[in-house]
Amino acid sequence: MYQRILVPIDGSATAKAGLREAIELARTQRAQLRVLHVIDEYPLAVDLSVLPALDAVRNAMRSGSQVLLDQACQQAASQQVEADSSLRETMDRRVAGAIIDEARAWHADLIVMGTHGRRGVDHLFLGSDAELVIRQSPVPVLLVRHAAERGPEVDRSTT
Numbered sequence: 780m781y782q783r784i785l786v787p788i789d790g791s792a793t794a795k796a797g798l799r800e801a802i803e804l805a806r807t808q809r810a811q812l813r814v815l816h817v818i819d820e821y822p823l824a825v826d827l828s829v830l831p832a833l834d835a836v837r838n839a840m841r842s843g844s845q846v847l848l849d850q851a852c853q854q855a856a857s858q859q860v861e862a863d864s865s866l867r868e869t870m871d872r873r874v875a876g877a878i879i880d881e882a883r884a885w886h887a888d889l890i891v892m893g894t895h896g897r898r899g900v901d902h903l904f905l906g907s908d909a910e911l912v913i914r915q916s917p918v919p920v921l922l923v924r925h926a927a928e929r930g931p932e933v934d935r936s937t938t
Contacts, residue, residue, distance in 0.1 A: 781808045785887035787815045787878050790847050797893030797923040798851055804891065804921075805860045812862040813885055814851040816844045817877040820870040841866070875911035887918055894922040 786801035788794040805812040818840050848864035855862035867877045882890055894909040913920050
């Protein structure tokens with residue numbers, strides 16, 4: 780059904796849950812998996828205290844991002860799923876835009892991503908890259924919430 784699955788990660792528990800789901804889906808569908816990490820440089824641009832060490836900070840971010848991507852690809856390989864990775868950087872727009880660009884350029888047919896499931900004031904102030912991806916995506920999007928953020932499990936068994 781799906782042949783090219785894109786999974787954006789950021790190192791959070793929520794993104795790790797999305798990665799686990801994407802790996803399982805890629806394994807069962809025999810699909811290609813691309814792991815994406817987006818470096819958002821906007822916070823660096825507005826924090827003037829970083830300017831003297833900007834190149835060093837960028838290099839450290841790139842190095843940490845590559846480690847994150849390598850670990851994700853190793854996790855996929857441990858489940859017999861081949862994965863490649865992509866590192867994008869953005870300063871002038873939301874991370875969601877970079878995710879959409881990657882999905883289009885790589886011709887993904889599914890995006891799997893973790894979401895915090897924020898609502899109310901938190902959602903208003905923090906925004907939601909997942910929501911923007913859903914609105915702009917040219918392909919289906921599967922959102923995965925981390926188990927700790929889903930709330931208590933409901934027992935659906937009959938007694």
